[in-house]
Amino acid sequence: MALDLLNPLLARSIKRGRLTIVTPDGRARAHGSGEGGPLVTVKLHDPRLLAAIPLAPELRAGEAYMDGTLTVEEGTLRDFLAVFGMNRQSFRADSTQRYFRTLYKKARRFQQANSPLRSRTNVAHHYDLSNDLYRLFLDRGLNYSCGYWPSEDMSLEDAQTAKLRHIAAKLRLFDGARVLDIGCGWGSMAMLLGEAGCNVVGVTLSKEQKALADERIAKRGLQDRVEIRIQDYREVEGPFDRIVSVGMFEHVGVPQYDAFFGKIRGLLTDDGVALVHSIGRKGGPSATDAWTRKYIFPGGYSPALSETLAAVERSGLWVTDVEVWRMHYAHTLKRWGERFEANRDKAQAMFDERFCRMWEFYLAASEMAFRHGSHMNFQLQLTREVDALPLSRDYMGEAEAALATL
Incomplete structure (x- = not known):
């Protein structure tokens, strides 16, 4: 069974709206009460995303949407991204997300060395x-x-x-x-x-x-x-x-x-x-x-x-x-x-x-x-x-x- 880091992160972070994750085996898990935001359901077609997305949310979620391994089943793509935007502070407070943000900041001078x-x-x-x-x-x-x-x-x-x-x-x-x-x-x-x-x-x-x-x-x-x-x-x-x-x-x-x-x-x-x-x-x-x-x-x-x-x-x-x-x-x-x-x-x-x-x-x-x-x-x-x-x-x-x- 694939390591699931995604659902625990969402359980801690979704305070507004509701995001339901359907895993490749068909199991669904909902996060959030649905108040104050959109109701969204996404399906993951690759079990590796359960571990990959929490380690690099924007990169892995974006690539999964591009590749069709993440599809929006209820609501729209805008709704899906709105849920993350509305709960941004909760996600940023997560210790893993704080760690990776620190690494990105340290690398930014190289990333932006625009000769x-x-x-x-x-x-x-x-x-x-x-x-x-x-x-x-x-x-x-x-x-x-x-x-x-x-x-x-x-x-x-x-x-x-x-x-x-x-x-x-x-x-x-x-x-x-x-x-x-x-x-x-x-x-x-x-x-x-x-x-x-x-x-x-x-x-x-x-x-x-x-x-x-x-x-x-x-x-x-x-x-x-x-x-x-x-x-x-x-x-x-x-x-x-x-x-x-x-x-x-x-x-x-x-x-x-x-x-x-x-x-x-x-x-x-x-x-x-x-x-x-x-x-x-x-x-x-x-x-x-x-x-x-x-x-x-x-x-x-x-x-x-x-x-x-x-x-x-x-x-x-x-x-x-x-x-x-x-x-x-x-x-x-x-x-x-x-x-x-x-x-x-x-x-x-x-x-x-x-x-x-x-x-x-x-x-x-x-x-x-x-x-x-x-x-x-x-x-x-x-x-x-x-x-x-x-x-x-x-x-x-x-x-x-x-x-x-x-």
Whole structure:
């Protein structure tokens, strides 16, 4: 009989909702009262999972779902992951889970040693899969970062447009400003800045992103204002009046934080302004789970504000504004998941069933990290000089309203 470490762990940890485990021999064991959360039943088709999952929960559960050796019989995948998210603190209190988290934290500097060569490899792993894949679930502007949801009933397109305007408003743009977009993706932010009268250089390490961004820029007639390069941020030469980075800082890695913020300071003019938008975490420094590192974002990490701001302080930059978005990415990821599900047959034709199950797990698990976990987004506005910006935030709202007329 297989060693069962899973059911004892669940018995100690499930306080909200109910999770029933059906083992390969057909026996079922329920955990939790069912109050305050979803009712979920999963079937394990491989007895080894009873010992494997507790030793590496995200990695082994994710792989089992991808391989079809873990199937959801009652409820949905989102419900299954929600139960774990809702009971996150109980799981984290388990001594075995604490032990492995400690090991992951000790290894994170090696895991995130993102040299220029390694960064290119990491980017190709995820962002060069296929532009057509991302068209299946992103908004029309192909914004692959958190939308801004002042109202939950907004469309995904409106939320992403609101995000771009909200960020641009913090840059205090002026006509002819030279702007650097670090991690420009498919070019939506760069194009908005170009239409606002700026001269923009966008850098990415993804060949797929650059090719499509160039096409989009040409269709908008912005070739004279917006240039997209395949270039590492460490290789860029300035100066720039404004620097923006949306959803790229997660790929920098802790060992490179000092170099990243030092580079921003070195590229800015004396009265320059930078805005960094990133996923973050509410608690202190941690590590990326093994499944995400292996299958989705090798070298990636969602930082704590404490370790981020410490690096900013060492760079000599001023932190002139900090904003935290709590549930915005949960709303964004839910919409992405719905769109991917609606186009799942197309994704399967591009890749295969295992890939589709991996992508479903990625989107659902990410949503739960924001909905029930400690993940959030933060925006840091940075300057070289103390007097580079007005003393109040009024100009941000005024600029945001003006950008809506473009």
